Amino acid sequence: MELTALQQDALIELLNIGFGRAGASLSQLTGHRVLLEVPKVTIHPIEEVAQALEGVIASDVASVHQIFSGPVAGDALLMLDQNGAAILKELLTSEPALPLAIDASAREVITEVGNILLNACLGTFGNILHVQVAFSVPQLSLESVGGILESLRVHREGVRYALVVHAGFKLRDTEVRGYLVIILSVASLDRLLREVEAWERDNR
Amino acid sequence: MIDRALPTRTLLDLAARQWFDELADRGIVVTDNDLIVCAWNSWLVEQTGILADNAIGHPLFVVCPTIAARGLDEHYQRALAGEVRVLAHRFHKFLIPVSKSALPTGATEATQTARIVPLTSDGQVVGTVTIVEDVSERVVSERELRNQILVSERARNVAEDASKLKDEFLATMSHEIRTPLNAVLGWTQILRTQGNIKSRDRALEVIERNAASQLRLVEDLLDMARIVSGKLRLDIETIELQTVVQAALDVIEPGATAKRVAIVADFEATPIPINADADRLQQAVWNVLSNALKFTNSGGTITVSVRRDNATARLIVADTGQGITAEFLPYVFDRFRQADASTSRRHGGLGLGLALTRQILELHGGSIEVKSAGTDKGSTFACRLPVADTLAQAAATIKPHLDADALDGIVVLIVDDSADSREMLEVALRAYRASVTTVDSVDNALAQLASGSIVPDVVVSDIGMPGRDGYELIRRLRSFAEPIRSTPAIAVTAYADPEDRMHALAAGYQLHLAKPADPSVVAESILSLNAARSSSAKRHRS
Numbered sequence: 001m002e003l004t005a006l007q008q009d010a011l012i013e014l015l016n017i018g019f020g021r022a023g024a025s026l027s028q029l030t031g032h033r034v035l036l037e038v039p040k041v042t043i044h045p046i047e048e049v050a051q052a053l054e055g056v057i058a059s060d061v062a063s064v065h066q067i068f069s070g071p072v073a074g075d076a077l078l079m080l081d082q083n084g085a086a087i088l089k090e091l092l093t094s095e096p097a098l099p100l101a102i103d104a105s106a107r108e109v110i111t112e113v114g115n116i117l118l119n120a121c122l123g124t125f126g127n128i129l130h131v132q133v134a135f136s137v138p139q140l141s142l143e144s145v146g147g148i149l150e151s152l153r154v155h156r157e158g159v160r161y162a163l164v165v166h167a168g169f170k171l172r173d174t175e176v177r178g179y180l181v182i183i184l185s186v187a188s189l190d191r192l193l194r195e196v197e198a199w200e201r202d203n204r
Numbered sequence: 205m206i207d208r209a210l211p212t213r214t215l216l217d218l219a220a221r222q223w224f225d226e227l228a229d230r231g232i233v234v235t236d237n238d239l240i241v242c243a244w245n246s247w248l249v250e251q252t253g254i255l256a257d258n259a260i261g262h263p264l265f266v267v268c269p270t271i272a273a274r275g276l277d278e279h280y281q282r283a284l285a286g287e288v289r290v291l292a293h294r295f296h297k298f299l300i301p302v303s304k305s306a307l308p309t310g311a312t313e314a315t316q317t318a319r320i321v322p323l324t325s326d327g328q329v330v331g332t333v334t335i336v337e338d339v340s341e342r343v344v345s346e347r348e349l350r351n352q353i354l355v356s357e358r359a360r361n362v363a364e365d366a367s368k369l370k371d372e373f374l375a376t377m378s379h380e381i382r383t384p385l386n387a388v389l390g391w392t393q394i395l396r397t398q399g400n401i402k403s404r405d406r407a408l409e410v411i412e413r414n415a416a417s418q419l420r421l422v423e424d425l426l427d428m429a430r431i432v433s434g435k436l437r438l439d440i441e442t443i444e445l446q447t448v449v450q451a452a453l454d455v456i457e458p459g460a461t462a463k464r465v466a467i468v469a470d471f472e473a474t475p476i477p478i479n480a481d482a483d484r485l486q487q488a489v490w491n492v493l494s495n496a497l498k499f500t501n502s503g504g505t506i507t508v509s510v511r512r513d514n515a516t517a518r519l520i521v522a523d524t525g526q527g528i529t530a531e532f533l534p535y536v537f538d539r540f541r542q543a544d545a546s547t548s549r550r551h552g553g554l555g556l557g558l559a560l561t562r563q564i565l566e567l568h569g570g571s572i573e574v575k576s577a578g579t580d581k582g583s584t585f586a587c588r589l590p591v592a593d594t595l596a597q598a599a600a601t602i603k604p605h606l607d608a609d610a611l612d613g614i615v616v617l618i619v620d621d622s623a624d625s626r627e628m629l630e631v632a633l634r635a636y637r638a639s640v641t642t643v644d645s646v647d648n649a650l651a652q653l654a655s656g657s658i659v660p661d662v663v664v665s666d667i668g669m670p671g672r673d674g675y676e677l678i679r680r681l682r683s684f685a686e687p688i689r690s691t692p693a694i695a696v697t698a699y700a701d702p703e704d705r706m707h708a709l710a711a712g713y714q715l716h717l718a719k720p721a722d723p724s725v726v727a728e729s730i731l732s733l734n735a736a737r738s739s740s741a742k743r744h745r746s
Contacts, residue, residue: 029295030295070327098346098349098350098353102346102349103346104339104342104346105292105293105294105339105342105343105346106294108290108292108293108294108317109292109294109295111290111292112290112291112292112295115288115289115290119282119287119288123285123286123287126286132286132327132328132329133286134286134322134324134327135286135287135288136288137288137290137319137321138288138290
């Protein structure tokens with residue numbers, strides 16, 4: 001499945017609004033200017049996401065996972081490779097890096113950053129859809145992309161798709177790359193895309 | 205259906221209530237959607253000192269004004285809009301301030317992480333739940349871990365640095381040791397193939413100079429090893445500083461003249477007495493002077509001044525040479541350190557000289573400092589030594605002049621496994637008319653002594669030999685019958701530490717000479733030992 005040009009444009013525009021909000025929050029939080037680049041969006045059946053990501057994210061990743069529920073429901077994840085996570089944490093807090101696995105304070109930092117980003121993006125979707133989206137408490141895990149997606153697949157039924165948002169942060173002249181992965185059922189994806197198209201048409 | 209007194213729902217409610225109030229090891233606040241506090245658990249009462257009755261029914265930002273004052277109220281607005289908020293300790297430090305008595309010793313504020321979650325009913329936000337966790341212990345242990353990692357990383361860096369320095373040093377040393385050897389081997393080759401007298405003198409001169417320079421290198425290395433292992437012993441006597449400095453100047457002067465570097469000596473006229481090992485101190489001064497000469501270009505000047513400042517003697521060596529960069533200045537006296545360790549460097553040497561100088565001066569209770577205004581601005585080395593109370597009458601040791609037939613009639617047995625050493629001594633002692641027998645092992649020496657084929661007046665023996673060593677030789681010799689048993693013996697050995705000397709004397713040698721031994725010193729020693737023995741023998745007879 002591929003996104004139409006209209007859907008692409010609309011999603012990117014919405015994400016940009018969300019990213020703008022997240023960037024402002026992160027800048028305020030850290031006292032450094034945080035820039036989020038214009039995202040790139042692709043769509044994949046969930047079975048192909050690992051393949052699509054494993055080329056770009058090496059081995060284990062730090063992922064912040066939130067379940068969202070409501071008329072549009074699914075899983076939202078921010079994935080950073082561990083190097084990216086370490087850089088992000090150091091840039092944000094100026095503390096030398098410990099391995100994330102033994103640094104609970106650093107895991108909290110990444111969790112809060114992930115939470116801000118995910119809330120900003122999904123909150124924006126919720127706003128245009130005029131629905132209340134409820135979030136679970138964010139969870140951080142350290143494992144391979146395949147492992148994360150596998151655990152998401154076992155607990156849900158039906159054909160599912162993933163919106164993959166390629167995100168880049170820039171802070172203190174250093175670039176950190178990450179991926180926002182939003183996993184939706186066919187129904188939720190369909191609803192989202194229809195609403196997004198309608199919003200795009202209304203705004204032209 | 206399970207038969208219970210109360211339905212599951214009620215039991216769960218009770219459990220939740222009990223957990224909320226008593227069991228939870230963290231703070232829990234519940235508010236309605238106007239942020240009026242509805243529940244305040246006992247953990248919070250304990251930590252904040254605010255009773256539940258004083259919290260419940262009041263706006264959260266009134267109960268805890270700092271939440272709004274620190275801008276954290278925004279998270280509550282977001283929670284009311286349906287978002288979950290997590291507050292990392294690293295970013296926010298704490299959410300709900302606690303009373304002084306609840307803080308760990310030394311802490312001035314709480315250490316918390318928090319979660320603020322919307323409370324929903326039928327898809328509508330009806331309030332918030334805040335969970336606050338004290339993470340002070342965790343933060344402390346993370347900090348300790350981080351420090352440990354930093355410390356071990358630093359230690360690793362230091363070790364890597366030291367190992368790199370030693371590698372550089374080894375490379376330099378190999379180069380420095382090989383260079384004179386090349387000259388020695390090359391000229392030896394020429395001597396072997398060409399008989400002509402002119403090149404023979406030149407060859408011998410080069411060989412001698414290079415061998416001497418290599419000896420100096422090896423001595424520097426050994427000195428360094430002795431100092432590092434604390435084995436360097438000083439032979440302290442009261443001497444004049446001026447004499448020592450002049451002796452070092454005498455050595456350096458020919459080199460300075462050849463390089464067209466002027467040396468200006470400016471000594472205080474009154475002798476300055478110091479307690480020092482004259483040889484070691486001269487070596488230290490020579491190192492400073494030769495360093496100055498090495499880095500001063502033709503046409504430059506080296507000023508050497510000796511002054512007394514109350515109880516402190518000062519030696520200042522200032523040159524107009526290439527100077528020292530500010531970056532290298534702190535490392536000048538470090539072992540193995542050279543400003544330019546590259547293979548293309550212009551100046552030879554091991555980088556040990558100044559390190560040795562500092563160590564020797566410190567062993568004398570003195571110090572050395574260096575100043576330089578930078579590249580091409582020259583350098584100034586300032587040495588300080590404590591002045592001695594009085595200048596004892598320096599006993600001039602005048603080398604006795606040996607006559608060409610000084611050892612005439614004296615029978616010498618030389619024991620050494622090295623053919624070169626045997627031969628060198630044999631030739632040198634024969635020149636004084638000694639009657640010399642050489643053997644290459646302790647076994648052969650003992651056999652000759654036992655058979656009576658030789659009755660030496662003096663035995664000269666190496667210590668380190670394959671099979672039986674020089675210690676064993678002397679022990680066995682001392683168990684022979686007279687006159688062999690009381691034969692004076694000299695150990696000539698590369699084992700040159702004071703401990704080795706003690707060991708040799710304890711084993712039964714009368715004298716211990718370090719290799720390479722000056723043949724004239726060996727000859728003198730033989731003469732004096734023999735004379736002592738003859739006179740004691742005469743006393744016995746009379």
